[in-house]
Amino acid sequence: MPSLRFIKLANVFEQLERTTSGNKMREILARFFKTVPKKEIDIIAYLLLGQIASKYEDINIGMAEKMVLRSIAIDSGRAEKEVSSTFKKLGDVGLTAEKLTTKSKPTLTVAQVFNTLHKIAAASGPGSQEFKIKTLAALLKKASPKEARYIARIILGTLRLGAGDMTLLDALAIAFTGTKANKPKLEHAYNICPDIGIIAKTIAIKGLKGIEKIGVTVGRPIQMMLAQRAKSVQMIKEKIPGVIACEEKYDGERVQAHFDGKRIILFSRRLENTTNQFPDVVEGLKKSIKAKSYVIEGEVVPIDEKGNLLPFQILMQRRRKYDVELYVKKIPVCLFLFDLLFLNGKSYIHKPYPERHKALQKIIKPTKRIKLANRKLCKEIDCIEDFFNWCISHGAEGIIAKSCAPDSTYKAGVRGWLWIKWKQEYQKLADTFDLVVVGAFYGKGKRAGTYGALLCAAYNHKLDRFETFCKLGSGFTDKQLAELPKKFAKYKIPHKPARLLVHKDMKPDVWFTPAVVVEVLGAEITRSPLHTCAVEKGQGLALRFPRFVRYRADKSPEQATTVKEILDMYKERK
Numbered sequence: 094m095p096s097l098r099f100i101k102l103a104n105v106f107e108q109l110e111r112t113t114s115g116n117k118m119r120e121i122l123a124r125f126f127k128t129v130p131k132k133e134i135d136i137i138a139y140l141l142l143g144q145i146a147s148k149y150e151d152i153n154i155g156m157a158e159k160m161v162l163r164s165i166a167i168d169s170g171r172a173e174k175e176v177s178s179t180f181k182k183l184g185d186v187g188l189t190a191e192k193l194t195t196k197s198k199p200t201l202t203v204a205q206v207f208n209t210l211h212k213i214a215a216a217s218g219p220g221s222q223e224f225k226i227k228t229l230a231a232l233l234k235k236a237s238p239k240e241a242r243y244i245a246r247i248i249l250g251t252l253r254l255g256a257g258d259m260t261l262l263d264a265l266a267i268a269f270t271g272t273k274a275n276k277p278k279l280e281h282a283y284n285i286c287p288d289i290g291i292i293a294k295t296i297a298i299k300g301l302k303g304i305e306k307i308g309v310t311v312g313r314p315i316q317m318m319l320a321q322r323a324k325s326v327q328m329i330k331e332k333i334p335g336v337i338a339c340e341e342k343y344d345g346e347r348v349q350a351h352f353d354g355k356r357i358i359l360f361s362r363r364l365e366n367t368t369n370q371f372p373d374v375v376e377g378l379k380k381s382i383k384a385k386s387y388v389i390e391g392e393v394v395p396i397d398e399k400g401n402l403l404p405f406q407i408l409m410q411r412r413r414k415y416d417v418e419l420y421v422k423k424i425p426v427c428l429f430l431f432d433l434l435f436l437n438g439k440s441y442i443h444k445p446y447p448e449r450h451k452a453l454q455k456i457i458k459p460t461k462r463i464k465l466a467n468r469k470l471c472k473e474i475d476c477i478e479d480f481f482n483w484c485i486s487h488g489a490e491g492i493i494a495k496s497c498a499p500d501s502t503y504k505a506g507v508r509g510w511l512w513i514k515w516k517q518e519y520q521k522l523a524d525t526f527d528l529v530v531v532g533a534f535y536g537k538g539k540r541a542g543t544y545g546a547l548l549c550a551a552y553n554h555k556l557d558r559f560e561t562f563c564k565l566g567s568g569f570t571d572k573q574l575a576e577l578p579k580k581f582a583k584y585k586i587p588h589k590p591a592r593l594l595v596h597k598d599m600k601p602d603v604w605f606t607p608a609v610v611v612e613v614l615g616a617e618i619t620r621s622p623l624h625t626c627a628v629e630k631g632q633g634l635a636l637r638f639p640r641f642v643r644y645r646a647d648k649s650p651e652q653a654t655t656v657k658e659i660l661d662m663y664k665e666r667k
């Protein structure tokens with residue numbers, strides 16, 4: 094089968110862009126997947142997400158708005174000034190490319206576009222900017238107006254069709270197994286191999302049997318195992334029978350380190366490649382871990398010169414592309430390791446936690462910068478409490494209690510009762526929620542010119558949709574408030590996000606594609622007719638007196654607090 098004509102994909106982009114319903118979106122995608130050549134379904138899946146590879150691959154096209162406008166000028170033979178003024182009028186580079194491109198008939202194939210975008214991404218060093226501009230101009234020359242619109246948007250990362258990885262999994266299950274009921278099987282494989290392209294190609298060519306065989310590969314991240322919240326220490330003991338491994342809960346950034354025998358790659362909780370951000374951690378691992386290959390996990394935490402733990406906010410300064418070496422010196426970190434998922438060619442995810450931990454202990458030689466997470470094996474509540482108090486006394490957030498039972502395998506991407514978190518803040522009955530910003534209301538009076546409140550939503554994992562939970566207007570510093578419009582400008586969309594469930598009377602002034610996650614402190618969960626979180630008989634759950642705590646740049650929208658977690662908390666407190 095020859096490569097799909099790009100115009101067919103562009104037509105689907107257009108349909109998706111126009112829909113405001115998540116279910117409709119899934120239908121469109123499922124129908125489309127059935128018609129595409131199976132051998133290139135992987136690249137089609139990436140393009141539907143506005144990507145040219147899996148996110149963890151860290152491939153950047155590296156073209157800014159101005160560069161794309163120059164390509165449009167070359168393609169159309171117009172002066173750059175004219176292109177700029179068309180852009181100013183239309184406000185979107187995609188629409189500018191569409192308006193000014195000269196070709197009318199579509200001739201491009203998906204493979205041609207995909208390969209050219211990779212060629213552009215691969216160019217680096219002196220002269221690469223010119224090369225990128227000219228290569229894109231040549232591609233636009235062959236593109237019809239509609240194709241040009243979407244090529245420009247993919248390049249700039251502004252495609253925003255509203256579909257996420259989970260939406261594509263649903264559509265793939267429908268297209269290739271006939272029912273959405275098989276999505277959990279796809280999701281299980283996706284948790285071990287979070288690469289939508291590989292999942293799409295495997296299900297399309299090898300079916301469910303192929304999906305079941307997907308395993309761990311060094312260099313490809315694994316979705317991280319998560320912890321449930323405990324209401325009390327008693328609850329930990331009820332949920333975890335026998336020996337409980339209590340580990341210190343560090344407030345830093347989760348790191349999954351992969352070593353294939355040659356190279357160390359670090360992944361964040363969002364599965365982004367963070368290797369360049371932490372050259373000190375890479376060096377530390379080289380000295381401290383002796384093995385032929387591995388995948389290990391830990392939490393990276395800022396420390397002072399005496400090795401004391403420092404707050405999470407300080408670590409945020411290490412999120413940078415430039416001046417990395419300077420900040421390595423300025424903000425030293427320590428990696429506290431707590432799990433092992435792969436060792437010397439063998440996957441360990443199906444082995445119980447004690448076995449994984451033993452293997453981890455064997456390969457580590459602790460140093461100032463690479464240590465094992467502090468832990469204590471407990472059977473009784475007193476022991477858990479003592480350890481918790483000790484952790485708090487020197488700056489940790491709390492503990493993570495871990496099961497040592499034979500079934501305590503590594504559950505990729507799952508928030509279950511094998512790991513239970515118990516934090517100091519729970520004792521104060523102050524809970525925080527990680528919510529996705531989906532809209533905003535203009536400010537009035539003192540807040541004129543910025544936003545008065547952000548509309549925040551939780552994630553409904555079962556239905557792959559976002560449900561509103563609160564309007565967030567307090568807790569921001571003056572500076573943070575003033576910066577809101579700029580921070581959110583690139584996420585603005587003209588209508589409600591397709592995967593958002595919203596009450597008809599909830600009408601923010603601006604809508605955002607779900608992208609930014611904020612941590613919010615709340616006083617109480619109540620019922621409200623205006624919110625859609627866990628809605629029942631016309632009443633949703635809502636957070637009273639929400640206060641902004643911090644941005645959670647380490648979380649993706651689908652990693653926000655789930656509707657189920659909120660419902661469980663609401664029921665517990667009633």
Ligand code: ATP
Pocket residue numbers: 317318319320321340341342343344345346347362392431466493514
């Ligand atoms: P929170 O917002 O409470 O930090 P979270 O939503 O980021 O939690 P959870 O799964 O609820 O993630 O809590 C587990 C997180 O705690 C892990 O992702 C990891 O980053 C961190 N952590 C710190 N110390 C440990 C440890 N010893 N074992 C496991 N995770 C740990």
